[in-house]
Amino acid sequence: MDPRADRLSRIAPFEVMEVLALARRLEAEGHDVIHLEVGEPDLPTPERVVEAAARAMRDRPMGYTPALGLPELREAISGWYASALGVDVPAVRIVVTGGSSAALLLALGAAVNPGDRVAMGDPGYPCNRHFAAFVEGDPLLVPTGHETAYQLTAELLEAAWEPGVRAVIAASPSNPTGTLIPPEEWRRLAGLCADRGALLIADEIYQGLTYGRDPETVLSVADDVVVVNSFSKYFQMTGWRVGWLVVPPGWVRDIEKLAQNLFICAPAPGQYAALAALEPETIAVLEDRRAELHRRRDVLLAELPRTGLRVRAVPEGAFYVYADSAEVAPDSFALAGRLLRERHVAVTPGRDFGLAAPERHIRIAYTQPVDRLREAVDRIAAAV
Amino acid sequence: MDPRADRLSRIAPFEVMEVLALARRLEAEGHDVIHLEVGEPDLPTPERVVEAAARAMRDRPMGYTPALGLPELREAISGWYASALGVDVPAVRIVVTGGSSAALLLALGAAVNPGDRVAMGDPGYPCNRHFAAFVEGDPLLVPTGHETAYQLTAELLEAAWEPGVRAVIAASPSNPTGTLIPPEEWRRLAGLCADRGALLIADEIYQGLTYGRDPETVLSVADDVVVVNSFSKYFQMTGWRVGWLVVPPGWVRDIEKLAQNLFICAPAPGQYAALAALEPETIAVLEDRRAELHRRRDVLLAELPRTGLRVRAVPEGAFYVYADSAEVAPDSFALAGRLLRERHVAVTPGRDFGLAAPERHIRIAYTQPVDRLREAVDRIAAAV
Numbered sequence: 021m022d023p024r025a026d027r028l029s030r031i032a033p034f035e036v037m038e039v040l041a042l043a044r045r046l047e048a049e050g051h052d053v054i055h056l057e058v059g060e061p062d063l064p065t066p067e068r069v070v071e072a073a074a075r076a077m078r079d080r081p082m083g084y085t086p087a088l089g090l091p092e093l094r095e096a097i098s099g100w101y102a103s104a105l106g107v108d109v110p111a112v113r114i115v116v117t118g119g120s121s122a123a124l125l126l127a128l129g130a131a132v133n134p135g136d137r138v139a140m141g142d143p144g145y146p147c148n149r150h151f152a153a154f155v156e157g158d159p160l161l162v163p164t165g166h167e168t169a170y171q172l173t174a175e176l177l178e179a180a181w182e183p184g185v186r187a188v189i190a191a192s193p194s195n196p197t198g199t200l201i202p203p204e205e206w207r208r209l210a211g212l213c214a215d216r217g218a219l220l221i222a223d224e225i226y227q228g229l230t231y232g233r234d235p236e237t238v239l240s241v242a243d244d245v246v247v248v249n250s251f252s253k254y255f256q257m258t259g260w261r262v263g264w265l266v267v268p269p270g271w272v273r274d275i276e277k278l279a280q281n282l283f284i285c286a287p288a289p290g291q292y293a294a295l296a297a298l299e300p301e302t303i304a305v306l307e308d309r310r311a312e313l314h315r316r317r318d319v320l321l322a323e324l325p326r327t328g329l330r331v332r333a334v335p336e337g338a339f340y341v342y343a344d345s346a347e348v349a350p351d352s353f354a355l356a357g358r359l360l361r362e363r364h365v366a367v368t369p370g371r372d373f374g375l376a377a378p379e380r381h382i383r384i385a386y387t388q389p390v391d392r393l394r395e396a397v398d399r400i401a402a403a404v
Numbered sequence: 405m406d407p408r409a410d411r412l413s414r415i416a417p418f419e420v421m422e423v424l425a426l427a428r429r430l431e432a433e434g435h436d437v438i439h440l441e442v443g444e445p446d447l448p449t450p451e452r453v454v455e456a457a458a459r460a461m462r463d464r465p466m467g468y469t470p471a472l473g474l475p476e477l478r479e480a481i482s483g484w485y486a487s488a489l490g491v492d493v494p495a496v497r498i499v500v501t502g503g504s505s506a507a508l509l510l511a512l513g514a515a516v517n518p519g520d521r522v523a524m525g526d527p528g529y530p531c532n533r534h535f536a537a538f539v540e541g542d543p544l545l546v547p548t549g550h551e552t553a554y555q556l557t558a559e560l561l562e563a564a565w566e567p568g569v570r571a572v573i574a575a576s577p578s579n580p581t582g583t584l585i586p587p588e589e590w591r592r593l594a595g596l597c598a599d600r601g602a603l604l605i606a607d608e609i610y611q612g613l614t615y616g617r618d619p620e621t622v623l624s625v626a627d628d629v630v631v632v633n634s635f636s637k638y639f640q641m642t643g644w645r646v647g648w649l650v651v652p653p654g655w656v657r658d659i660e661k662l663a664q665n666l667f668i669c670a671p672a673p674g675q676y677a678a679l680a681a682l683e684p685e686t687i688a689v690l691e692d693r694r695a696e697l698h699r700r701r702d703v704l705l706a707e708l709p710r711t712g713l714r715v716r717a718v719p720e721g722a723f724y725v726y727a728d729s730a731e732v733a734p735d736s737f738a739l740a741g742r743l744l745r746e747r748h749v750a751v752t753p754g755r756d757f758g759l760a761a762p763e764r765h766i767r768i769a770y771t772q773p774v775d776r777l778r779e780a781v782d783r784i785a786a787a788v
Contacts, residue, residue, distance in 0.1 A: 074458040259672030288643030
């Protein structure tokens with residue numbers, strides 16, 4: 021008896037988790053491993069957020085919330101769009117989800133029929149293609165390079181377009197590259213999708229983490245799109261599993277129906293925590309942390325050249341550098357393995373992120389303090 | 405531009421949520437509504453659990469946990485199977501999930517190909533057929549009646565079997581009926597599924613809530629099955645969104661891969677809370693609450709006859725009575741509406757739970773204290 025669905029063969033495990041597992045084994049053996057592999061801030065959830073959640077847990081029953089989220093949280097997110105991003109997003113269009121993972125599943129589940137193509141930039145967040153596969157869609161990976169800052173553009177998308185594209189996923193800031201999509205490009209992407217009858221899904225989960233420029237949103241230039249967002253990254257609440265969707269008004273009822281059935285609701289403790297995350301006192305803490313990430317990025321960009329790793333598109337957001345390793349080693353997977361085993365520096369090989377020259381790229385997450393980043397660069401330089 | 409997936413047309417909203425919304429409107433108008441409609445305990449999460457979660461949130465970073473769950477929680481659940489149920493379930497087979505919702509999605513996503521039939525007892529948990537539809541499976545509702553305590557039996561399943569059945573879902577205790585599947589019947593169901601090459605998915609989310617008999621598990625009579633369980637009901641942690649799966653050893657890697665991609669991990673606050681939920685001091689509190697639910701059930705069974713509602717299969721678990729309303733009104737949907745609007749008693753019409761004579765049944769959740777239950781019975785008796 022072994023009924024196993026075919027979709028499993030189209031869904032790959034995270035390579036980064038294998039890296040993490042090996043890194044932890046090396047640590048258990050007593051080695052000093054520098055972790056630059058996982059997409060998770062090294063800074064804990066702000067204390068105010070934790071305390072607000074602890075209070076809520078005592079004062080309230082922590083039962084199911086409405087499927088679309090706590091009304092006051094939807095209002096607070098709407099207020100955040102107005103105050104931080106200068107856009108008007110009514111609360112009724114905001115759907116609180118169990119992390120951006122649940123948001124992506126809802127969005128693709130509501131848009132994609134079996135066999136539909138789901139276009140996305142390559143390299144990109146590995147789960148995107150697996151979410152598409154899970155709902156029986158067929159991912160269309162559009163290769164990008166440093167020429168477009170590893171980002172999908174309307175020009176690239178139009179050239180790669182195939183019949184049956186029903187949804188397009190683009191991310192700004194991007195994982196794994198940290199690069200942005202400028203508002204004008206968002207406008208072109210949204211226009212192309214509208215012309216072709218496809219849904220544009222904008223992944224903005226690293227919104228707030230931009231360096232040397234203010235955060236932006238696709239919603240300032242396009243309305244008929246779906247936005248995926250999260251409290252994990254800028255708000256540093258990964259384990260709480262709270263994110264949100266912004267959907268066109270006509271989609272709310274369908275998304276609610278799906279959310280009721282698939283999730284009942286997002287976790288209540290995280291929703292109460294998220295309320296405190298949006299308060300000005302928390303934002304002040306988060307802005308200090310953003311400045312710290314900015315410093316780290318600058319250190320990494322200044323120091324990496326001596327390793328031979330080349331950063332060919334300046335990362336302006338998230339906490340990643342996507343470095344071209346071709347001059348250092350022919351195979352980034354082997355390189356990552358060697359850096360970890362021999363120098364105890366954990367980075368993620370390009371292989372996790374798609375098929376566009378993964379063997380010549382590694383992702384470095386600057387989720388360590390500056391001195392550790394310098395130490396990591398020393399170790400990489402010594403290895404290559 | 406309106407790409408909407410066809411599966412949306414096969415997924416229905418919860419009727420109970422409409423009932424709840426109307427009930428809340430009536431309350432807002434100042435009416436004293438007795439809520440017997442929602443499948444959520446009225447008792448808050450035990451204080452020890454809340455305090456343990458608050459401590460963990462302060463002492464730990466609340467980052468991502470492993471996709472399969474905190475190792476110590478998987479061990480604790482394994483220990484719970486040994487101590488509470490007398491079965492040996494190694495931790496390696498236990499997957500912690502974001503509620504049983506995520507568990508069901510993982511199980512069906514891993515087992516069901518597009519077009520595969522997913523058999524399930526009718527009446528049953530409404531989301532089951534929608535999870536099947538979400539992964540492009542085709543629900544096969546097997547009608548049951550009071551003759552089998554509204555439960556799927558091997559005999560009914562075999563008679564209803566159709567080509568393409570890949571998975572079978574059965575629940576004990578059952579929502580909406582509160583009835584159980586005896587171990588011998590579980591054994592027959594598992595044997596039939598094994599013979600036919602289908603996966604048996606046992607929904608045990610109300611395990612622990614049985615009255616006059618000890619909790620049981622399918623795992624005491626069958627091993628090659630998938631079990632869905634939850635901290636929501638017996639442990640009274642609905643909003644925390646933590647549940648678990650027990651899977652055959654050969655499934656762990658595939659489920660991990662899916663869980664990584666679809667969810668990253670279950671909520672960390674809830675996982676730490678769940679650790680405390682399994683401690684003996686918490687169990688003592690929960691056993692007192694179980695005794696309270698037992699009293700409520702007995703009161704309801706004793707008092708309902710004077711309303712004309714008939715309980716045709718004794719509910720021995722969960723917190724539901726599935727009452728036959730045919731002698732009171734021809735249409736339970738209209739009856740539920742009338743009870744709510746005229747008498748301010750909220751119950752759920754059978755329509756939510758399937759197609760097996762829904763018009764002659766209502767579900768009453770005894771999630772209110774005994775005096776409120778008596779008051780509700782008085783009001784129903786006056787109405788009919």
